[in-house]
Amino acid sequence: MKKDSNLTTKKPGNGGDKLRQSLNPQVTVPGRSEKALARRTAILEKLKPVDFISGKPVFVVPSTTVLNLKSGFSHKLLCDGFTFTAGSACAFSCTFCYVTTLLLKNKWIQQILKQTGLEFSDIVVRRQSPMEQLRKQLTPRGKAKYLDPADTRVIYASPLVDIAANMELVNETAQMCLAILELTHWQIRLLSKSPLIAKIANLIPDRFQHRMIYGLSTGTLDDGVAKAIEQGTGLVSKRLAALHTLQDRGLRTFGMVCPILPQADPAAYAARLAEAIRVDRCEDVWAEVVNVRGPSFTATHDALRIAGYHEQAELLAQVSHNTDRREQYSRNTFLAFTKVVPAKKFHFLQYVTRDTAGWWRDHQHLGAVLLGSSAGSAATSRRAA
Numbered sequence: 597m598k599k600d601s602n603l604t605t606k607k608p609g610n611g612g613d614k615l616r617q618s619l620n621p622q623v624t625v626p627g628r629s630e631k632a633l634a635r636r637t638a639i640l641e642k643l644k645p646v647d648f649i650s651g652k653p654v655f656v657v658p659s660t661t662v663l664n665l666k667s668g669f670s671h672k673l674l675c676d677g678f679t680f681t682a683g684s685a686c687a688f689s690c691t692f693c694y695v696t697t698l699l700l701k702n703k704w705i706q707q708i709l710k711q712t713g714l715e716f717s718d719i720v721v722r723r724q725s726p727m728e729q730l731r732k733q734l735t736p737r738g739k740a741k742y743l744d745p746a747d748t749r750v751i752y753a754s755p756l757v758d759i760a761a762n763m764e765l766v767n768e769t770a771q772m773c774l775a776i777l778e779l780t781h782w783q784i785r786l787l788s789k790s791p792l793i794a795k796i797a798n799l800i801p802d803r804f805q806h807r808m809i810y811g812l813s814t815g816t817l818d819d820g821v822a823k824a825i826e827q828g829t830g831l832v833s834k835r836l837a838a839l840h841t842l843q844d845r846g847l848r849t850f851g852m853v854c855p856i857l858p859q860a861d862p863a864a865y866a867a868r869l870a871e872a873i874r875v876d877r878c879e880d881v882w883a884e885v886v887n888v889r890g891p892s893f894t895a896t897h898d899a900l901r902i903a904g905y906h907e908q909a910e911l912l913a914q915v916s917h918n919t920d921r922r923e924q925y926s927r928n929t930f931l932a933f934t935k936v937v938p939a940k941k942f943h944f945l946q947y948v949t950r951d952t953a954g955w956w957r958d959h960q961h962l963g964a965v966l967l968g969s970s971a972g973s974a975a976t977s978r979r980a981a
């Protein structure tokens with residue numbers, strides 16, 4: 597295939613080596629007064645990595661919020677507008693990750709990237725004292741604010757990072773879940789690309805399990821394809837095994853089939869995926885194609901090609917620069933999944949335009965969830981169970 601001029605050859609994440617080469621201990625600190633200088637120095641001091649996870653330097657930044665009560669994730673029906681996160685940049689690196697485009701304006705991220713010369717996918721960013729912050733937000737002025745037993749809304753984690761990338765993060769997530777379970781009556785939806793999510797389940801007492809919903813995300817059943825476009829994540833086969841373990845324990849689970857690459861035979865592909873995640877055992881199933889976000893298409897295409905998945909890369913290339921084909925890819929994928937996932941539990945996330953919104957609106961009854969500024973009020977008209 598002819599190489600497109602926009603296509604890059606970057607593979608995600610080699611932060612550790614790059615950081616060691618680029619970090620300069622002599623930081624020039626601009627400032628008008630001694631006080632400003634001291635404050636700035638203290639801030640920059642915090643931007644030094646405290647650790648490495650999967651070869652990526654870990655930075656800890658000050659933050660006053662880990663709980664977001666007005667999240668856009670309610671539009672995706674994953675929660676009732678509540679999310680929590682202890683991090684801002686993930687330990688994993690996926691070519692299709694949407695978080696980059698969300699956080700590049702964040703002042704801490706900007707400082708870290710500027711100071712180190714690294715890219716967003718090369719760093720891990722954690723928030724300082726997330727447990728303290730969470731407890732503070734749940735108990736303003738020392739009083740628990742969300743103790744109404746009728747308030748069983750769903751909170752989702754994490755909108756920005758994987759919650760189970762290693763055992764330290766597993767323990768951190770479990771502790772945060774316990775605080776929420778004790779101080780509210782909310783239900784918690786957790787999503788991960790790591791089989792270690794099953795370890796979080798082990799740390800949640802039985803009396804709370806009816807309020808926990810666990811999901812493992814993958815858009816492919818092929819360990820090799822996943823390895824090409826994701827770095828650091830658990831093998832797909834192990835993710836599915838973890839999902840089955842959770843289901844066999846009788847715990848609540850949901851499916852997250854994302855991102856689904858273009859397929860030569862979408863119907864056969866949907867059937868295989870539905871069987872693999874055991875649709876009948878999932879409360880809900882979300883699905884999504886690869887979205888155009890920054891360099892996501894080109895980075896995913898290149899990673900597939902470099903790893904030798906030429907047919908898959910070619911199929912992606914065919915839709916990447918043609919809006920009509922991209923729309924057809926979304927519709928074909930959606931229609932294929934409607935045959936294998938019951939409408940009442942299906943949520944196909946689709947960013948729509950003024951031109952395409954009508955078709956998707958006509959298919960909401962089958963599970964289409966309209967996203968983006970052209971979605972109008974349609975996006976929230978159908979809720980997950």
Ligand code: SF4
Nearest residue numbers: 686688689690693757
């Ligand atoms: S696991 Fe999720 S948040 Fe982390 S890099 Fe991949 S897509 Fe982004």
